[in-house]
Amino acid sequence: MAAETTATKTLEATLAPPTAHKEQRLQRTVATYRRALDDAFESDADTQTAVNDVVTGYNLTSYAKDALKNYVPQLRRTYNASELEDDHPVRFTNRGFRIDHSEEREHEFCWRVPQAGRGNAFWIPLRINPAQRELWEDLFTDDATVGEFRLQEHRKNWVLHVTVEYDVAEPEEPDDPTPIGFDIGESKLLTGCACRDDTPTQPMMFDGGRARHLRKEMFTTLRRLQERDADWRINERFDHYQNALTDIVEKASRQAVEYARSFESPVIVLEDLSEIREHLDYGKWMNRRLHNWAFARLTGRIEDKALDAGIPVRFVNPSYTSQTCHACGNLGRRSAQAEFRCTNSECWVTEYQADINAAANIAGRLNPWGESVPWKPERDDTPQDGSTCDSALGHREMSRNSRQTTLSEYGSGTPDDEASLVGSPAL
Numbered sequence: 001m002a003a004e005t006t007a008t009k010t011l012e013a014t015l016a017p018p019t020a021h022k023e024q025r026l027q028r029t030v031a032t033y034r035r036a037l038d039d040a041f042e043s044d045a046d047t048q049t050a051v052n053d054v055v056t057g058y059n060l061t062s063y064a065k066d067a068l069k070n071y072v073p074q075l076r077r078t079y080n081a082s083e084l085e086d087d088h089p090v091r092f093t094n095r096g097f098r099i100d101h102s103e104e105r106e107h108e109f110c111w112r113v114p115q116a117g118r119g120n121a122f123w124i125p126l127r128i129n130p131a132q133r134e135l136w137e138d139l140f141t142d143d144a145t146v147g148e149f150r151l152q153e154h155r156k157n158w159v160l161h162v163t164v165e166y167d168v169a170e171p172e173e174p175d176d177p178t179p180i181g182f183d184i185g186e187s188k189l190l191t192g193c194a195c196r197d198d199t200p201t202q203p204m205m206f207d208g209g210r211a212r213h214l215r216k217e218m219f220t221t222l223r224r225l226q227e228r229d230a231d232w233r234i235n236e237r238f239d240h241y242q243n244a245l246t247d248i249v250e251k252a253s254r255q256a257v258e259y260a261r262s263f264e265s266p267v268i269v270l271e272d273l274s275e276i277r278e279h280l281d282y283g284k285w286m287n288r289r290l291h292n293w294a295f296a297r298l299t300g301r302i303e304d305k306a307l308d309a310g311i312p313v314r315f316v317n318p319s320y321t322s323q324t325c326h327a328c329g330n331l332g333r334r335s336a337q338a339e340f341r342c343t344n345s346e347c348w349v350t351e352y353q354a355d356i357n358a359a360a361n362i363a364g365r366l367n368p369w370g371e372s373v374p375w376k377p378e379r380d381d382t383p384q385d386g387s388t389c390d391s392a393l394g395h396r397e398m399s400r401n402s403r404q405t406t407l408s409e410y411g412s413g414t415p416d417d418e419a420s421l422v423g424s425p426a427l
Contacts, residue, residue, distance in 0.1 A: 005170035007307050008147075008163065011132050011139075015158035016107055016125035025115065025122070026158060030151070033064055033090040040072045041084055047073060061114040063096030067148060089152035089161070097149050097162070099126075101140045109136055111160060113151075126160065135164055171312040174265035181269045181363030182256060183321065183355050184298055187338055190252045193359035194263050200326065200360040203353075204259045206252045214244050246297075253301035257309050268306050269366045270299055271318035316365035325349055326360035 018026060036058040045051045048069040055065050071091055075081040098112040100123065107125030115121045128136050138144035139162070147163035183191045189208030194201045260266040306313050322340075325332050330344035340354040 004167045005307075006165050007168045007304070008165050009132075009135065009304065011129070011135055011162045011164055013109070013111070013126040013128045013136075013160045013162075015111070015160060016127060018124055018158070022113075022122060022124060026113070026151070026153075029060075029064075029113075029115065030090055030153065032059055033068075034086070034088060036060060036065075036068060037072070037088055038084060040068060041075060041081075044076075045072055046076060059116045061092070061096060061116050063092040063114050064090060066093045066095075067091035087152070089150035091148055091150050093148060094146045097146045099136070099140055101137065109140075135166065138166060139164060168307060169310070171307070171310050173267055173312045173314075177265050177267040177312075177366065178263040179269050179363040179366035180260045180263065180266050181359040181361065181365075182302065183271070183358040183362060185355055185358070188355045189248070190256060190298065191355035191359045192256055192259050193356050193363055194260075194266070195360055195363040198327075198364065200356060200363075201263075203356045203359065204255070205355065206255060211245060211248050214248075249298050249301055253298060253305050256302050257305040257311065260306070260311055261309060266311050267366060268302065268311055268313045269362050270302065270313065270315055271321065271362055272315040314366055316362060318362075321358045321361040321365075322354065324361050325352075326357050326364060 036055045040051045040054040043050070043054050045054055051069045051072045052065070055068050058065070068091070070093070075084075092114055096114040100110045100112070101108055105125070107127060109126045109128055110123045111126050112121050112123050135144055139146055144164045144166040147165060149160065149162040152159050152161070178194055178196060180192055180194045183193075185191065185208065187208055188205050189211050190204075190206040192204040194203075256268075260268050303313050320331065322334060323331055325340070325342040325344065325347060327349045328342065328344050328347040330342060330347060332340055332342040332344075334340050334354050338354050340352045340357045342349040342352070
């Protein structure tokens with residue numbers, strides 16, 4: 001019997017337009033919750049007991065108060081927040097979640113909106129994402145477990161987000177896997193490369209120009225609006241940019257998994273970048289560029305989609321993936337953003353597309369000595385013998401000769417953030 005693992009996903013639904021009376025009650029719930037959140041945060045409450053002392057007197061359900069008791073201490077401890085945004089959603093613990101389902105209604109699913117006071121809760125229809133219907137049905141039949149759920153007004157709509165957990169078969173690594181390495185970067189948002197017999201095969205590239213432009217425009221636009229005290233515009237523009245970036249991440253992650261599925265026995269290999277990001281300190285300008293990158297979001301969405309597709313995911317040590325020659329393991333140099341040059345005179349590689357070289361290195365680190373990290377990055381990728389040798393710098397055979405993959409083939413990029421499959425079976 002295949003082992004099972006727990007997958008987590010956030011379901012989204014839009015509330016059907018409420019009546020005027022229900023709209024007022026939703027607005028009142030949001031306003032009361034945010035006052036309680038502000039007071040608890042400004043009081044410097046950092047324990048559940050301290051938060052409880054602040055929020056007890058507010059006209060909120062116990063589900064919202066319990067969510068505040070969990071959330072407020074995290075704001076300072078985990079997120080190191082110094083101030084609050086004014087658009088926080090109303091959070092509820094899972095105890096307060098109830099839905100109803102009937103195929104005879106126009107909107108099959110209805111949500112019971114928690115309200116303070118006995119008998120004050122009310123039902124409202126939901127417009128669900130059809131692609132998530134199965135999980136909504138599983139929630140109704142208790143085949144999936146609900147976590148925290150959140151209510152937020154988005155422009156003229158009310159949106160409900162529900163975190164769910166469900167069991168899926170954990171993908172098993174095949175006996176003869178095809179490692180698919182993915183490199184996340186600046187020029188190319190995502191570069192994928194499969195390796196067969198240590199040879200890069202049919203790489204995929206997803207251009208990062210649109211995402212880079214959006215992040216730069218978002219930063220300058222929001223800063224300009226702040227200088228003008230145009231707060232009413234900030235949230236609207238922020239939502240616009242975040243939605244656009246989310247769309248790019250969804251496209252890139254979907255095409256990454258489709259690319260992996262085009263090979264026999266695929267295993268997706270990603271860099272464990274969590275520790276690197278935590279220790280970055282290159283000044284405000286570079287930190288903004290790096291931390292605003294969709295590293296975690298893109299990696300997470302590739303994981304989610306790979307799990308649904310039954311493809312194993314492994315994490316490996318990211319050290320020197322951009323500086324090491326995938327063919328001979330020698331440290332080379334990256335003289336330009338998209339160019340890698342091997343300095344080993346005996347290696348057939350002279351000039352190579354840098355992102356493909358990095359992706360090939362990542363793929364090549366799949367289980368070099370039984371040390372690649374399964375599914376989530378829980379440990380490092382150092383050899384079992386305790387040596388300090390990087391997992392990509394030794395124990396490598398010279399790849400068989402094949403033609404160069406040079407800048408001229410990829411210099412023009414891929415327009416409109418669409419991925420392309422390029423190259424020949426042996427690059």
